[in-house]
Amino acid sequence: MENYNMPEEISTELKINKSLYLFDLFFIIGFLMITMMLRFFNHPTLQIPFYIFMSIFGMLMIIRPSTNPKKRMYEALLLTLVRKKSTYCAIDRDE
Template identity: 30%
Template sequence: MDQYTIPKEISSEMKFSRKFYLFDIVILISSLSIAWLFSSMVYTKIIFFYYIFIFFGTVFLLMRNKFNPKKRNFQTVYFALKRDRTVYTRI
């Protein structure tokens, strides 16, 4: 009678290696492309450091969070900035 199997995971990410996913590669290439578009605004002697900063900054934001492994660092930063700062007290 058991004709149908119920999947345990509905959405999954494509992996390229143990730590790299398709989403990571696409975002990294996109951020480096945007950095290339804005590179004309950067002083020419520090352009190499600009690309290094963009690369490592993007890699950091795409890494999984140590304290919440299901979220990435950019999601953690977003939630920290978006949180409700109102202090609620008893009446």
């Protein structure tokens, strides 16, 4: 019978350096591709401000908010937008 090595943990994200994860790198590359596709919709004099805005926006979307450090900012915003507005839950302040 063959011996298989099973990974102990598969949910850990792969880190590239101290603060950049592999998913963040792919997100930035995808966001850069979207920026390059959208540049044709801007006036030529607004190209540089558009690139600056999109780079700042892309970096803000991958940071992790202090209120929910396991999610990225775009995940927190998406959860905020799609949650049911009529459902409420109690927040325990003692924890």
